[in-house]
Amino acid sequence: MRKLLTTVAVAAALAGCAAPPNLLRSTDLRLPLDDYLLSPAELRELSAARELLVRRCLAAAGFAYPSRADSAPKGPRTWNERRYGVTDADLVAVDGYGLGDREPTGDKPAPKLDAAARAALEGPRGCAAKAGEEQRRGGPELDRDLPRRLASESFARSRGAPEVTDVVRKWSDCMRAGGFAYDDPLAPPADPRWAGPGKPAAAEIATATADLECKRRTNLVGVWFTAETAVQRGLVDGNRAALESIRRAADAELALSRRLLTP
Template sequence: MSEADAPAPSSQVLALKLPFDDYELSVDEIYYAEGAQDLLVERCMEAKGFEWSEIERPKFGDWRNRRRYGVIEKTIASRYGYHSVPEILAPTVVAERREQREKHLSPNARAAALEDGKGCWETTYNRMWDGIEMDQPLFNKLSAKGLEESQETGAVSSLIRKWSDCMKGEGFAYSDPYDAATSRAWSKTKKPSTREIRVAEGDVACKRRTNLVSGWVREESKIQLKYIRDNEKYFSTLRHQKRTYLQRARSIIETHGRQP
């Protein structure tokens, strides 16, 4: 399955924003910086007598929260049920282009580009990240903790009960969206069954009828903002490191006079 086969993220997905998003690189930002690094690799390879082709990195928008609250798009539910495939979590076309580029390198060019400790890719990567360290473990821990805590708030608990009642009306008995998504019945098959698709479609419909996702985002945002206030120095540093990294990428692009 190629990236082009997967339904594009809906406007609802692209609008799903949480406070923590400002402190972590999005896919588009990662690709932007990778494009800048490509320019450095190209010049490094030229100095060694080899060519390095830049790859196109389209802008996709921010997909990071697409499955944070389970399946929320009917197009996804109808095609995949609760099955997870890479194409619906992040674009894969750029990774495929990277693989094709490496595949076409001669043995000597591959060594010049990818040799451990000496290759152009590693040396330019180190240059991009020199002095920058984004402490992701704590960020990821707080992100997971906030999602868990949000489910226990009165507002979200009430919405989840309404969602569960809605699902019962559709003929499905599940206590919460994760209960539905992680059913063992779905993990036994490579492709979604007819029942799995029906349950997933009911799940999406009930989320919309109860406004579960918007209410959940609102409550989790409150929790994340509290974490940011309680860990002000940490998040301030994280934001500074992110900005420094992107500014470094921008400087490289501007120096070489073209977009990656």
């Protein structure tokens, strides 16, 4: 773990240099705005605590609210795991553009409630609203979506940076040389040929393997990560006070949620 953290820290430091670091696997890379975004794991904690508060509120009103069955976490481990497309050689070799056991299968179905229980749950003074208020414990009104919006902005801006458009073109040329016609590294995962359940076909694994190799040859991840890091540093500098207030409020909610979830 210490070696991994050191590698990520060095990569982040090098991102400010003129020459981008050679990078491929993006799962553990951290962009500046990641300090202010709730991670997928943190969001799961908040969701579990809110469900617990809702269940308690409904029980006090005389209604049962069945707990939804727990399941293994789905989706990317971090926001950067698939930010620039596939980058995990071991996963690609088996699951192509899929996530294996972490492949999302849709939201867990909400418990079925009768009309009286729904009335107690919903509305401005319902248990759902009360659970949100209790979780925030009178925290300040904040634009909590700001970190996510800035992260979306940084992605779009970095995507248009000359060095990124250049490396994407090189990646595309590399793919075409291997017989795979794609103009953008986010296009292959969205190819409709890969849609549907079940193990990936050989064609998907071959495409994903070539995709990964072309990223390696062109250093697409290193170039794009460097460009986006620079954009995000500027966005953080311009919004630091708001971002820090949002993170403090999120940390307070997480602390409360963890206390609620501790047996």
